[in-house]
Amino acid sequence: MKKNGIKQIAAEAGCSFATVSRVLNNRPGISEPVRRKILEIANDLDYTNSTKKRIVALLVPLDADGFDEYSMHLMRMLLLELHKAGFYVNVLFNENIEILGENYISGIISINVYDNFAGVNGRKIKVPMVCVNDYGNMEEDIHVVYSDDTRAISDATSYLMKCGHKSIYLLTNSTDSMSNVNRIRAFQDCVSHYGLDKNHCGVMLVRRRFLYTCPTDDYVKRLPPDCTALISATEALGPALYESLQRLRPDVMLLPWGFSWDKRFNALKIPYIHQNFKLLAKKAVEMLQRQIEGKQVVNTAVPYVFKKSGRKIIP
Numbered sequence: 001m002k003k004n005g006i007k008q009i010a011a012e013a014g015c016s017f018a019t020v021s022r023v024l025n026n027r028p029g030i031s032e033p034v035r036r037k038i039l040e041i042a043n044d045l046d047y048t049n050s051t052k053k054r055i056v057a058l059l060v061p062l063d064a065d066g067f068d069e070y071s072m073h074l075m076r077m078l079l080l081e082l083h084k085a086g087f088y089v090n091v092l093f094n095e096n097i098e099i100l101g102e103n104y105i106s107g108i109i110s111i112n113v114y115d116n117f118a119g120v121n122g123r124k125i126k127v128p129m130v131c132v133n134d135y136g137n138m139e140e141d142i143h144v145v146y147s148d149d150t151r152a153i154s155d156a157t158s159y160l161m162k163c164g165h166k167s168i169y170l171l172t173n174s175t176d177s178m179s180n181v182n183r184i185r186a187f188q189d190c191v192s193h194y195g196l197d198k199n200h201c202g203v204m205l206v207r208r209r210f211l212y213t214c215p216t217d218d219y220v221k222r223l224p225p226d227c228t229a230l231i232s233a234t235e236a237l238g239p240a241l242y243e244s245l246q247r248l249r250p251d252v253m254l255l256p257w258g259f260s261w262d263k264r265f266n267a268l269k270i271p272y273i274h275q276n277f278k279l280l281a282k283k284a285v286e287m288l289q290r291q292i293e294g295k296q297v298v299n300t301a302v303p304y305v306f307k308k309s310g311r312k313i314i315p
Helices: 005-013 017-024 032-044 069-084 094-101 117-124 149-162 178-193 216-221 235-248 264-268 277-292
Strands: 055-060 088-093 107-110 129-132 143-147 168-173 202-206 229-232 253-258 272-274 300-302 305-307
Touching: 005 017, 005 032, 017 032, 055 069, 069 088, 069 235, 069 277, 107 277, 117 129, 129 277, 143 149, 143 178, 143 277, 149 168, 149 178, 149 229, 149 253, 149 272, 149 305, 168 178, 178 202, 216 235, 229 235, 235 253, 235 264, 253 264, 277 300
Parallel strands: 055 088, 055 107, 107 129, 129 143, 143 300, 168 202, 168 229, 229 253, 253 272
Antiparallel strands: 272 305
């Protein structure tokens, strides 16, 4: 269409120029029936403007308790990368998936790590989509950028063994997210691969979704007497778990997951592992850009960062 496209849409929809402009630029204040009518007419007329194909939906979880620290920081990194790539962004909750079928959205990035969103809703998605730290859907060509939990668990277990530990336990969340499933499987594989006694190594599950209120003392008290090292693959628990161990089990070495901006582990001079949120976001936006351009993509693993700059505890 030519530059008078909005006027043509307005004429066919029986609306004002301003109303059509608000709808096409995804601004509030327009009723749902009118919005849908305008978008259908725009689609029939093959309307394009400077923002079309540059709007990305960032799909985030909606919880009554608000966002956790993981989601907030990952959202921030994604918003920064999308802005650098020249995209406009709509932040949507998973309850708003009907909007994802609208023609003005050119792609989706999902951080719904608990809900297997792509597997459940893949057939409803008609635009390129990338999942971050969640299951994809190969049948619907929905790919994944994810932190490499398998490698991180292997590195953590190997590191502790070099420190002389043979009775190692893993503490992780009980949800069936891709990250947690991979962590548990990787730890069990490491126990077998390194010839550790399965009777003296095991997995403890935190049965809470929001971990900041988790009673870490309870989990420390459940550690077997022979346990000498604990991998805590839950970022939110690290500092509180360290304090509990110092009070109740100072003989147990903690190797926690943490956040890169949290300097407490550095101050305590203990090693820790953190996800590379900046690289996760960069790879996710690059993958989505390639899909929008019609190029092939593959699932991409992003390595964790292992901070070993604490006490020299390796013999």
